[in-house]
Amino acid sequence: MRLLIKGGRVIDPANGLNALMDVLLDEGRIVAVNNDLPDDDAEVIDAKDKIVCPGFIDMHVHLREPGQEYKEDISSGSKAAAAGGFTTVCCMPNTEPAIDNAAVASFIRERARKTGLTNVLPIGAITQGRAGNELSEMAELVSAGCIAVSDDGSPVMRTDIMRNGLEYAKMFALPVLAHCEDLNLSRDGQMHEGYYSIIYGLKGIPVEAEEVMIARDIMLTRLTGGYLHVCHISTRGAVDLVRKAKKEGLNVTCEVTPHHLVLSDEAVGTYDANTKVNPPLRSWEHIEALREALNEGVIDCIATDHAPHHLESKDCEYILASPGISGLETAVALIMNELVHPGILDIEKMVSLFTTGPADILGLDRGTLSPGQVADVTVLDPDMVKTVDPAKFYSKGKNTPFIGRELKGWPYMTIRAGKIVACAGKIV
Amino acid sequence: MQLRDKTMIMDETAMGRALTRIAHEIIERNKGVEKVAVVGIRRRGGPLAKRLAARIEEIEGVEVPVGILDITLYRDDLTTLASQPVVHRTEVNFNINGLIIVLVDDVLYTGRTVRAALDALIDLGRPKAIQLAVLVDRGHRELPIKADFIGRNVPTSRQEEIAVRVKEIDSKDEVVIQEIVDT
Amino acid sequence: MGFEQKKDLLGLRELSREDIELILNIALPMKDVIKRDIKKVPTLRGKALATVFYEPSTRTRTSFEIAGKYLSADTVNLTVSTSSVLKGESLRDTIKTIEVMGFDLLVMRHSMSGAPHYVARNTDMRIINAGDGANEHPTQALLDIFSIREKKGSLEDLKIAIVGDILHSRVARSNIYGLSKFGCEIRVVGPSTLMPPEIEKLGVKRYYSLDEALDGVDVINVLRIQRERQQIGLFPSLDEYANLYMISPEHLLRARDDVLVLHPGPLNRGIEISSQIADSNVAVINEQITNGVAVRMALLFLMMGGARDEIAN
Numbered sequence: 001m002r003l004l005i006k007g008g009r010v011i012d013p014a015n016g017l018n019a020l021m022d023v024l025l026d027e028g029r030i031v032a033v034n035n036d037l038p039d040d041d042a043e044v045i046d047a048k049d050k051i052v053c054p055g056f057i058d059m060h061v062h063l064r065e066p067g068q069e070y071k072e073d074i075s076s077g078s079k080a081a082a083a084g085g086f087t088t089v090c091c092m093p094n095t096e097p098a099i100d101n102a103a104v105a106s107f108i109r110e111r112a113r114k115t116g117l118t119n120v121l122p123i124g125a126i127t128q129g130r131a132g133n134e135l136s137e138m139a140e141l142v143s144a145g146c147i148a149v150s151d152d153g154s155p156v157m158r159t160d161i162m163r164n165g166l167e168y169a170k171m172f173a174l175p176v177l178a179h180c181e182d183l184n185l186s187r188d189g190q191m192h193e194g195y196y197s198i199i200y201g202l203k204g205i206p207v208e209a210e211e212v213m214i215a216r217d218i219m220l221t222r223l224t225g226g227y228l229h230v231c232h233i234s235t236r237g238a239v240d241l242v243r244k245a246k247k248e249g250l251n252v253t254c255e256v257t258p259h260h261l262v263l264s265d266e267a268v269g270t271y272d273a274n275t276k277v278n279p280p281l282r283s284w285e286h287i288e289a290l291r292e293a294l295n296e297g298v299i300d301c302i303a304t305d306h307a308p309h310h311l312e313s314k315d316c317e318y319i320l321a322s323p324g325i326s327g328l329e330t331a332v333a334l335i336m337n338e339l340v341h342p343g344i345l346d347i348e349k350m351v352s353l354f355t356t357g358p359a360d361i362l363g364l365d366r367g368t369l370s371p372g373q374v375a376d377v378t379v380l381d382p383d384m385v386k387t388v389d390p391a392k393f394y395s396k397g398k399n400t401p402f403i404g405r406e407l408k409g410w411p412y413m414t415i416r417a418g419k420i421v422a423c424a425g426k427i428v
Numbered sequence: 429m430q431l432r433d434k435t436m437i438m439d440e441t442a443m444g445r446a447l448t449r450i451a452h453e454i455i456e457r458n459k460g461v462e463k464v465a466v467v468g469i470r471r472r473g474g475p476l477a478k479r480l481a482a483r484i485e486e487i488e489g490v491e492v493p494v495g496i497l498d499i500t501l502y503r504d505d506l507t508t509l510a511s512q513p514v515v516h517r518t519e520v521n522f523n524i525n526g527l528i529i530v531l532v533d534d535v536l537y538t539g540r541t542v543r544a545a546l547d548a549l550i551d552l553g554r555p556k557a558i559q560l561a562v563l564v565d566r567g568h569r570e571l572p573i574k575a576d577f578i579g580r581n582v583p584t585s586r587q588e589e590i591a592v593r594v595k596e597i598d599s600k601d602e603v604v605i606q607e608i609v610d611t
Numbered sequence: 612m613g614f615e616q617k618k619d620l621l622g623l624r625e626l627s628r629e630d631i632e633l634i635l636n637i638a639l640p641m642k643d644v645i646k647r648d649i650k651k652v653p654t655l656r657g658k659a660l661a662t663v664f665y666e667p668s669t670r671t672r673t674s675f676e677i678a679g680k681y682l683s684a685d686t687v688n689l690t691v692s693t694s695s696v697l698k699g700e701s702l703r704d705t706i707k708t709i710e711v712m713g714f715d716l717l718v719m720r721h722s723m724s725g726a727p728h729y730v731a732r733n734t735d736m737r738i739i740n741a742g743d744g745a746n747e748h749p750t751q752a753l754l755d756i757f758s759i760r761e762k763k764g765s766l767e768d769l770k771i772a773i774v775g776d777i778l779h780s781r782v783a784r785s786n787i788y789g790l791s792k793f794g795c796e797i798r799v800v801g802p803s804t805l806m807p808p809e810i811e812k813l814g815v816k817r818y819y820s821l822d823e824a825l826d827g828v829d830v831i832n833v834l835r836i837q838r839e840r841q842q843i844g845l846f847p848s849l850d851e852y853a854n855l856y857m858i859s860p861e862h863l864l865r866a867r868d869d870v871l872v873l874h875p876g877p878l879n880r881g882i883e884i885s886s887q888i889a890d891s892n893v894a895v896i897n898e899q900i901t902n903g904v905a906v907r908m909a910l911l912f913l914m915m916g917g918a919r920d921e922i923a924n
Binding site: 498500501502503506514515516517518547548551552553 | 633636637639640641643644647648649651652653654682909912916
């Protein structure tokens with residue numbers, strides 16, 4: 001099937017493109033990006049006033065399958081991703097059982113292939129069972145399609161194991177995606193430690209719980225020459241550490257979530273457990289630092305940390321609630337509305353943070369509109385205004401603190417390997 | 429709902445005369461005031477009770493105990509009010525056991541206030557008797573209650589209101605009939 | 612919005628000075644009722660309140676119970692052990708069960724901050740927070756403020772020291788919120804490990820030295836020290852705590868001559884307060900308990916006295 005996306009603003013950071021152009025797709029590949037392409041016998045998509053980008057990549061999602069299908073499964077998660085404008089997602093290994101062997105990784109890829117909506121790439125565990133004690137069989141994981149390793153959800157507390165993990169993953173050019181949290185400092189913590197944690201009487205998690213571990217892991221990267229990617233960075237100090245490591249020339253990258261860029265710890269005041277997330281929502285001082293770091297290039301990509309939960313895990317006492325936000329279907333709109341439209345983040349920069357950013361970290365052959373590439377395309381409607389309504393989420397996780405927020409700028413169309421999979425937030 | 433003064437039925441002099449007469453009647457009925465105490469129902473019953481006590485003292489040369497009763501906690505209409513009236517303190521700083529209590533209020537109407545006051549009083553002790561003195565009886569009783577001492581009987585319709593004004597609260601003494609003005 | 616239009620009492624942070632004054636003023640006649648021979652008024656006849664405590668407490672619970680009974684409300688103490696939570700009944704289900712039994716108001720204590728806020732959102736019953744985690748204990752602070760006002764006549768310009776575990780204390784927080792609305796100077800003092808970061812942002816002065824903190828104060832509110840805090844490494848020993856922070860006659864020399872000592876109870880004698888002080892006439896600890904009943908009667912009256920249909924949520 002031939003598709004001609006006509007008259008949109010094409011933003012393709014990898015090729016330095018930002019112009020009104022047409023994009024022609026055929027047989028699942030990009031054929032051409034140019035002015036006034038003839039429509040021949042192609043189906044024409046009118047992209048006037050839209051923004052045409054390479055398919056967005058979310059390198060940090062929790063799809064819950066296998067093991068917690070009541071929270072999410074690969075089918076519902078794929079739909080959520082497609083509706084949210086993502087053509088590729090990387091799923092974290094904190095499943096039951098964990099993705100620490102080829103069988104589970106293959107199972108996920110097979111399930112994703114059957115669903116067919118989204119390119120799902122599994123991330124293997126650093127340690128067996130994510131227990132933090134023995135390395136997982138990374139060669140086997142790579143052969144089963146894993147593109148990185150992570151124990152996300154838990155830090156690797158043992159410094160010796162983390163050292164070995166970075167060292168061993170280096171052999172396979174696997175980035176180690178580190179969930180940086182000193183559990184001894186964060187124990188029982190419910191929210192960011194600061195003014196609002198005193199006010200709300202909830203045990204605080206100091207920024208140091210995150211920064212101490214980032215500092216450690218950067219040192220271990222220096223020691224091993226490995227590749228460290230810091231997950232869901234959330235503090236000013238963390239940004240400083242990563243900036244310094246990059247200047248030094250270490251192989252260190254990091255990501256930030258939309259919620260850490262737009263929502264502060266003050267929101268916890270309602271004790272609505274949808275505001276509970278790990279790392280916690282921080283104060284504005286840190287949000288400002290994260291925003292600066294996006295523009296500066298210290299932060300390499302935006303990733304949702306999509307963490308769907310069942311209603312009962314959130315409709316309860318704050319302290320008993322599970323942390324996490326269902327983020328796939330609001331990520332793009334939050335960034336558009338809160339950062340791009342107010343002029344805090346340039347649209348080209350935003351597109352790169354969702355495309356070349358994660359593609360470069362993971363070494364993926366995606367994230368551009370170069371002819372010959374897989375035809376993954378995300379079309380944005382910068383003017384569409386919609387209110388966040390979790391009841392309409394494709395994700396099983398309705399847990400969002402953004403319920404009822406009116407946002408401007410949404411994914412308009414998601415094209416995966418040349419096929420339209422979602423349009424105006426609806427799966428096709 | 430707005431109210432407008434219609435007719436003045438007692439001026440300062442008339443109120444003074446009525447209170448003096450009631451004081452005499454209290455003394456006469458109780459053959460002296462040895463065991464008598466006067467308790468006003470908040471708010472305007474309070475000043476009236478104090479004046480009655482002063483007149484009794486003028487006539488008899490005996491000081492009678494005076495108290496003020498706040499009946500809010502005993503009202504039977506609390507659950508039908510949108511918001512709660514403010515509760516004030518009851519100031520009855522003497523033992524009422526065995527005394528003849530003259531309960532004083534400005535207007536006797538449905539009798540519900542007096543009913544609440546009787547309950548409130550009895551929770552403070554066991555008086556020998558309770559008598560009721562009111563400046564105005566306007567009729568329309570809803571309970572079997574009757575005043576022992578009355579300043580003036582004023583036939584009214586239910587659409588009217590009686591306003592008793594006392595210097596201590598309203599800076600003048602008068603009793604007027606009010607009517608509802610449609611706004 | 613005035614207090615009587617609010618559905619719940621979850622904390623003092625959300626009340627205005629006028630709201631607090633209204634409650635304290637109504638507590639005065641309520642205290643008179645407690646002191647009478649016949650301590651019962653018919654005000655809340657036909658109303659029902661339940662107390663649900665997910666954390667052990669004798670005095671607060673008893674205080675609410677008797678306050679309700681003095682006002683003729685039917686008062687029921689529901690025993691909900693924390694174990695029933697572990698057995699799987701959700702808080703929401705427990706509350707629903709209570710609601711459909713017809714209770715008008717629920718007094719709730721919970722070890723988790725925000726639990727009453729969560730419940731309040733999910734029920735039509737009115738909720739009084741009787742202490743939630745380290746968040747607030749509004750009725751304790753109200754009775755503290757009532758006791759201070761009663762003894763000092765006014766709250767304006769008083770210097771008040773709160774001593775002890777500020778970090779975990781809901782009593783401290785509610786006192787700070789309440790008293791700061793009356794223009795008091797509030798000082799907090801305790802070991803650095805039991806002091807929240809950025810506490811100054813609440814408008815209080817932070818001290819580590821007890822003597823410095825007590826210099827010229829009108830009121831000392833002594834917090835109860837929880838022994839289990841020591842076990843998680845927040846301070847080295849009870850002995851050292853007592854050496855540094857126990858309120859004793861020598862420390863009182865720093866305060867004003869007419870200083871008032873409050874304590875929410877139960878006392879750890881010889882740890883946070885010496886017996887000489889606890890049993891002396893500067894301590895108003897017993898008076899606080901009586902005042903607690905009066906303040907809770909005032910609250911119950913305000914929250915259950917009116918027609919509930921007409922009160923906006």
